[in-house]
Amino acid sequence: MKFEVTILGSSSATPIFNRNPTAQVLNINEHLYLIDCGEGTQQQMLRFDIKASRIDYIFISHLHGDHYLGLVGLLSSMHLNGRKKPLYLFGPPHLMEIIDLQLKYSETALHFPLEFKETNTEQPEVIVSNNDIIIETIPLYHRIDCTGFIFREKKRLRKLRKEVIEQLEIPVPYFTALKKGLDYTAPNGEVFKNEDLTTDSAEPKSYAYCSDTIYSENYFEQIAKATLLYHESTFLNDMLDRAKETNHTTALQAGEVALKTNAKRLLIGHFSARYKTLNELLEEARSVFPDTDLAIEGRTFYID
Amino acid sequence: MKFEVTILGSSSATPIFNRNPTAQVLNINEHLYLIDCGEGTQQQMLRFDIKASRIDYIFISHLHGDHYLGLVGLLSSMHLNGRKKPLYLFGPPHLMEIIDLQLKYSETALHFPLEFKETNTEQPEVIVSNNDIIIETIPLYHRIDCTGFIFREKKRLRKLRKEVIEQLEIPVPYFTALKKGLDYTAPNGEVFKNEDLTTDSAEPKSYAYCSDTIYSENYFEQIAKATLLYHESTFLNDMLDRAKETNHTTALQAGEVALKTNAKRLLIGHFSARYKTLNELLEEARSVFPDTDLAIEGRTFYID
Incomplete structure (x- = not known):
């Protein structure tokens, strides 16, 4: 998959040329999920050939402009381009009030259903569960209410051991039960343990998205063992005081989060405009957690 | 000056790669005035090296997103970058309600005074008058309330005819009165007519900005003899019906507006995303009004 x-x-709040505010697109089994939608997201989607019409889910972490100011424009374009299918939007309680006000004064009645669900910023909550993925909110610790999101593959069914199955001549109608972990009782009454007939499927992969937050161990358990962890990394650690004051994280701390939560890989982003180049941020995070990359525009990362 | x-x-409402929604910056005697502020205006200002800190006036024509969705981000950046001096904002009645709601939920209290004045969309109104310029709203005819803006240089004082002044030995303290058009009475009682002592100053230049509107002669008088007329030109004339339906103008009509109002030059913009190249639009407008240019990103036009 x-x-x-x-x-x-x-980029973080103030703009810098050629760095755009936060937005990411997940492709999960050819379905697109947009996470945050900073100003200019539509231009970025055009740049990287991502079709807005393929997005069915949008997740907004919080109501600072650099995470959602591109949303109303995107919704308007979907409307103008004839979208009819529903769009599922998740975000903080007041997001819909902002959208409604802007649509009202532009006298726009969307031609497609916009299904909004408020995120709970107090405790983790499963907000989407479909054939491919389970999506949960991650309560974070920012100046205003903020959640991250964790995307976990559904645990797959166990795999049949073909050679054993064939040898025992187990009939096809039993296969689904075996994949679900049940034992097999042969016509002669003999019982075969499931673990002898199947192997476990691969460990489900996960993408943890931790947008704006102060460093806090409170969300560590929830993001443990992420296949890919995205963590904000607004400052270098020489600005730790400023990071604390503004409820942000440093690159060093982002590396520590990855290390302590046993992430497989780390992506850092949400860089302050003060950093014209990003190498120092990368090196600082790598000093703690070597398997780190920069979450910069246009790059695609496989979650495997 | x-x-x-x-x-x-x-660009108009839906985005196209490398064409951005409407925004223009006027430089009048080294003061910057921003007209409309579509999404991405900050990135465009960075691209063309226009300092946001130098903008003291912003004018929003109407509340369709492609004309104002970059505004809250721009205000936030001005705030984060330490602006203290006032910013004067002009726009439709509900603009401030939208801004206030977004600032409220991001828990942002601007560090600078934001002085908002509602535009009157029913009749022309002088909204700014300073040493350099007089700015007036132009009521337009769009799907929702919309105004354009006309920027007229202040009429300069008359110019002294140096040789006559010297010959008559008119003392310096009289010069201001002469420049204002008064006659001169010599010590011997002889009266010299002002027109013999001064010449008229140059005709004040003007920039007329006609954002989204259906073709209508109602605003022709107000924009008459513009030095530079910007007029929206969303469609080619083969889509005249669509233009009428959506309260927009075709390139041919924009040319007619310029011709009938005796503009000196015409700029066309607000192009539909359906036009990947713009030459046809330009040629169509030029077929009626030859001195036409495309208002495309990064170009600067002198108003002279």
């Missing part, structure tokens, strides 16, 4: 993320924006 | 406009965005 395809499971990858493309970065559309990597 | 410097009087020029730089185009930051030329």
Whole structure:
């Protein structure tokens, strides 16, 4: 199953030329999920050939402009381009009030159903569960209410051991039960343990998205063992005081989060405009957690 | 006096790669005035090296997203970058309600005074008058309330005819009165007519900005003899019905507006995303009004 993320924006609140505010697109089994939608997200999607019409889910972490100011424009374009199918939107309680006000004064009645669900910023909550993925909110610790999101592949069914199955001549109608972990009782009454007939499927992969937050161990358990962890990394650690003051994280701390939660790989982003180049941020995070990359515009990362 | 406009965005509602929604910056005597502020205006300002801190006036024509969705982000950046001086904002009645709601939920209290004045969409109104310029709203005819803006240089004082002044030995303290058009009475009682002592100053230049509107002669008188007329030109004339239906103008009609109002030059913009190239639009407008240019990103036009 395809499971990858493309970065559309990597900057924090104030703009810098050629770095855009936060937005990422996940491709999960050829379905697109947009996470945050900073100003300019539509231009970035055009740049990287991502079709807005293929997005069915949008997740907004919080109501700072650099995470959602591209949303109303995107919704308007979907409307103008004739979208009819529903769009599922998840975000903080007041997001819909902002959208409604803007649509009202532009006298726009969307031609497609916009299904909004408020995120709970107090405790983790499963907000989507479909054939491919389970999506849960991650309560974070920012200046205003903020959640991250964790995308976990559904646990697959166990795999049949073909050679054993054939040898025992187990009939096809039993296969689904075996994949679900049941034992097999032969016509002669003999019982075969499931573990002798099947093997476990691969460990489900996960993408943890931790947008704006102060460093806090409170969300560590929830993001443990992420296949790919995205963590904000607004400052270098020499600005730790400023990071604390503004409820942000440093690159060093992002590396520590990855290390302590046993992430497989780390992506850092949400860089302050003060950093014209990003190498120092990368090196700082890598000093703690070597398997780190920069979440910069246009790059696609496979979650495997 | 410097009087020029730089185009930051030329597209209409739905986005197209490398064409941005409407925004223009006027430089009038080294003061910057922003007209409309579509999504991505900040990136465009960075691209063309226009300092947001130098903008003291912003004018929003109407509340369709392609004309104002970049505004809250711009205000936030001004705030984060330490702006203290006032910013004067002009726009439709509900603009401030939208801004206030977004600032409220991001828990942002601007560090600078934002002085908002509602535009009157029913009749022309002078909204700014300073040493350099008089700015008036132009009521337009769109799907929702919309105004354009006309920027007229202040009429300069008359110019002294140096040789006559010297010959008559008119003392310096009289000069201001002469420049204002008064006659001169010599010590011997002889009266010299002002027109013999001065010449008229140059005709004041003007920039008329006609954003989204259906073709209508109602605003022709107000924009008459513009030095530079910007007029929206969303469609080619083979889509005249669609233009009428959506309250927009065709390139041919924009040419007619310029011709009938005796504009000196015409700029067309606000191009539909359906036009991947713009030559046909330009040629169509030029077929009626030859001195036409495309208002495309990064171009600066002198108003002279």
